[in-house]
Amino acid sequence: MGRRFRFLSVFTVLFAFFYINTGFATTLIPTTYGYSCPSYKKYYECSSGYYLSDCGTSGWTGQSISSPAYGNSCKTCPSGYSCSGGTVCPKARRALNVNGKKIYLNDQKLTTPSLNVKIGTTTFYGSMSTSIDGPLKIKYNGTTYSVYDDTML
Numbered sequence: 001m002g003r004r005f006r007f008l009s010v011f012t013v014l015f016a017f018f019y020i021n022t023g024f025a026t027t028l029i030p031t032t033y034g035y036s037c038p039s040y041k042k043y044y045e046c047s048s049g050y051y052l053s054d055c056g057t058s059g060w061t062g063q064s065i066s067s068p069a070y071g072n073s074c075k076t077c078p079s080g081y082s083c084s085g086g087t088v089c090p091k092a093r094r095a096l097n098v099n100g101k102k103i104y105l106n107d108q109k110l111t112t113p114s115l116n117v118k119i120g121t122t123t124f125y126g127s128m129s130t131s132i133d134g135p136l137k138i139k140y141n142g143t144t145y146s147v148y149d150d151t152m153l
Contacts, residue, residue, distance in 0.1 A: 055089035062091030
């Protein structure tokens, strides 16, 4: 019994020494590595409402970025523009003037029902809701809707 106990105590001491000196004891000795996001991160596309920084800061016409660069990021869509996400740059939205207030129209239908405005051969859409109070009211099938855009949210 004595030899077995001595063997186990020596084994325990050796294991503890090995454990502490090899870095397996990360829970005992916390370390920080000073990690920061790498500059080589490459965003290939953004979510709806955002655009790639590769688009620059002006001259937006809804063009697509064919080859995103390293170090780019996703930026929030500026007011008065629509950003469909992906690799598409912002595009100026059409504005509907109602009693001196602008309601920006979208390229895509975002709500059902929606206000459809045809300019030339292109249709633009105004979002409609019964819970948001926009400057334009439309009665449809006995329900009164307000036409609004995301700058009113």
